[in-house]
Amino acid sequence: MKCHRYIFMMMKLESMSKLLKCAGKNDIITIKADGGSDTVTFMFESSTQDKIADFELKLKLMGIVSVHICIPVPEYHSIVRMPSGEFSRICKDLGSIGDTVVISVMTKERVRFSTESDIGTASIALRQNTNVDKPEDAIVIEMNEPVSLSFGLRYMNLFTKATPLSETVTIRLSSELPVMVEYKVAPMGYIRYYLARKMEEKEDTKP
Structure with missing residues (x-):
């Protein structure tokens, strides 16, 4: 199935979470929505295709918007691609x-992760390494401008739950x-x- 236009749906996470708990471990989940409707349909299909369950979630209170837009891709100063397990x-x-x-x-040769308390x-420093047997084991660094930014580890650790x-x-x-x-969840998307970077709590104001 494909979506030929952007459709923005705002759903309550609590309601969506309850629906997803109805899916089996190996079920295929299909989400269907129409720009002119006030509902979204979740279809759970078993891996053996002998069971199909449909659930409709009402969007009347949150709304659904169907528009033709172009979302610009921002330019980043540095990009690091690495094994997700290592990042976790x-x-x-x-x-x-x-x-x-x-x-x-x-530099284009190294990325460093550090903390102090x-x-x-x-x-922990990782060097660029593309000489690997498997492409997913490579560490690739692209640098247009050097960066050094701080982020909350609490949230980063939550992000790594997507590692599997x-x-x-x-x-x-x-x-x-x-x-x-x-x-990347190939071939689905x-x-x-x-996450916004953490700002310094105190700035040095000495001359």
């Missing part, structure tokens, strides 16, 4: 030391935009998380 381990390990991760791309510091869905993760960084953490 890094976030988990740094979370045992601090609550903020600093992601730094100062009252109990100590930790730093994709073997790779792409981290797009810009000092002017929220970080984009993307997991992708999951993208956005």
